Amino acid sequence: MPEQLLPAPPVAAMAEALSGVPGVVGVLLGGSRARGTHRPDSDWDLGVYYRGAPDTAALAALAEEATGAPVEVAGPGGWGPWVNGGAWLTVGGARVDWILRDLDRVLRVWEDCAAGRYEVGIQPGHPLGFWSPVYPGEVALGRVLADPTGELAALRERTRVYPEPLRAALTGAAWEADFLVVNARKSAAAGDVLHAALCLSRAVGVLTQSLHAHHRVWCLNEKGALAAAEALPGTPPGFRARAEAVLAGLGDPVAAVEAAAGLVAEVRERLA
Template identity: 70%
Template sequence: MNPTCEPTPAVAAMASRLARVSGMEAVVLGGSRARGTHRPDSDWDLGLYYRGTPDLAALTALASEAQGAPVEVAGPGGWGPWVNGGAWLTVDGVAVDWILRDLDRVESVWSDCREGRFEVGVQPGHPLGFWSPCYVGEVALARILQDPRGVLAPLQEATRVYPEPLRRALTGAVWEAGFSVASARKSAPSGDTLHVALCLSKAFGVLAQALHAHHRAWCLNEKGALASAAALPDTPADFADRISAALRGLDASAVETAAGVVRDVEAVLEAG
């Protein structure tokens, strides 16, 4: 694992200016650079936490100035119900992504998580759905760059303790993995590879969420979830290889491979 990135002078200056925009509460570094899993060509992901209505005109002007060319900033809801909005910039040849987060909504999701409630919403860019605890995981794993009123730091400290009710809810939802594999088993003999692929992908996504919750680790989305789950303690042997083989096959044999993976994960959860 690479060390957590120090923001470049340009990114640090951008965060400072963003924090002064009306409605903005905090700016964080997220994504692989915050977690220390980045590559040299990884994007810089900046989470922009706001309350009320962010000043889109000011954000657009700042983005366009930073890029040296016009930039479209999507307001709340512009990128869908969960990803929300933001902008894609290229600054000095490097991709910098702004992602808007409504802090009131994040705090509401955190309250739900502490009571064992979560949602899986339809969201472009998230083929297995947007799991609401992602909001909380983003805060927990982010690096705070700007928090002038000290509103995000206490929330981050709280979210570093994984809520046991959420752990029980996400591990308890593992039943859907078996259900999805059973559905795939009905479609495999007819060669309905689309349905089989969707069912198996859903099953494996549920398993990744359940394994992360079992170990009190935040799972943010599908990207990198397989490798992350495979690296967790007690994950069944050859977990990633078996899943990859099943998704390459998409036939009756693949379904039985998937069924075996589900049984093995269920055994881990029951033992723990």
């Protein structure tokens, strides 16, 4: 592992301690820290993979020991149906996030993705919905920190190859962007800016998912998705700037819709 990707010693020790909590199977470093794209002030995202029900009281005690103050730990479902639960800690001035993941559910989602099935669920903090391929994508792009049973390492090895059935499904999902533009056009003509804005935002989000899938790249979040899609080979020139102009131009919703229609058409042509 390159030196710059190694977790800070307190985080490594924390991962080992977490793996000893009843119910916890292993710990994965995620986010920009795992990919080496972090800033000095970036959070440390620790995926805490559990089976059954983790001992939240033991997690809270461990968090208090690490921070020197009581920490609220949200159990399964406490943060919503997909992000699940966890805790926000500050350790030695660094922000460390624990994010609970039900390993058996992650495995089921992976099996679905491998077969070309995915879903988009409602989740606080994810305005375009939580796309289920995030689960295996997190494992594929993460760094295993603690894995007593070897299950996380085995799953990471399997998810490193992007499933062709999922690629076909998500690339094909670009049809929805067309449908959304049609609906936005009607709303814009009627002066319904809210509905037009929601349609166009989702259309852009769908395109970023399709572009990532087309290039067999896991897309984990709306944050940074436009810049990431822009960097993919074959993405239409100026994709990010054009998408941002669509969303920033909703003061004139009719013009924004037509700009979006052109962008959608160009992306779909390149995905064909």
